[in-house]
Amino acid sequence: MTDIQSLAERIDKVWADEEAADLGPVFVKQALDLLDAGEVRVAEKRGGQWVVNEWVKKAVLLHFRFTNNREMTAGPIEWFDKVGLKTGWEQARVRSVPTAIARYGSFIEPDAVLMPCYVNIGARVGSGTMIDTWSTVGSCAQVGKNCHISGGVGIGGVLEPLQANPVIIEDDVFLGARSEVAEGVIVEEGAVLAMGCFLAQSTKVYSVPEGRVIEPGRIPARSVCVPGSLASKDGSHHTYAIIIKKQRDAKTDARTALTSILREGPAVASE
DSSP states (O other), X not given: OOOHHHHHHHHHHHHTTOSOTTTHHHHHHHHHHHXXXXXXXXXXXXXXXXEEOHHHHXXXXXXXXXXXXXXXXXXXXXXXXXSOBXXXXXXXXXXXXXXXXEBBTBEEOTTOEEOXXXXXXXXXXXXXXXEOTTOEEOTTOEEOTTOEEOTTOEEOOSTTTTOSSXXXXXXXXXXXXXXXXXXXXXXXTTOEEOTXXXXXXXXXXXXXXXXXXXXXXXXXXXXXXXXXXXXXXXXXXXXXXXXXXXXOOHHHHHHHOOOGGGTOOOOOOOO
């Protein structure tokens, strides 16, 4: 069993060039194996706050330093890359539609559904979540349980350009088609973003129920959001903004309800 604390310290030393160069790839491989198995994660909630495990993110970046490109194939399809793909979907109890791609070092929890999408290294997708067609889950992004990430959604990564924190999508979140969430933004539990919402650390967020602009970089729990704009003080122009229209209610729940049959395992015949 791997001593995670000891491994974290060794990764930090490799990052600072304080560890023997020949041991660096060994420790990075151990870290990525743990990441791929879901035993460690880039960010996790502790005491109600999201905490980033910087050593895990360093391990992901170090993998690119130590690894050469190699040819990879899947039938007639070829790659030339440094990171292989995840395998063993049946054993993992993840429904994966053809052309869904999840790189090694990501972790997909059981009963998630991957339509033709892309999940990058270091990312985590929770149980019961659907990543819909042409959506991307960027490097190290954390997506919670029972979320619906609609078609064409972009969830930003942290490898390039290097950002301090990954994007966090908490449990039961609905992201509308073609929305974008980047730069370490946190979308809290049960929030709903309508189609075409673009959200970064600098995006203004206006709450209609509160009648004010709230702190950027975070969407409060169960907020129902639409794209909009705010007028400048002199009225000369408008700036793009996310508008919180209301708190999630029964009507919203009905409109965004997940279809359980898409997430259920195969029926078992009775004897």
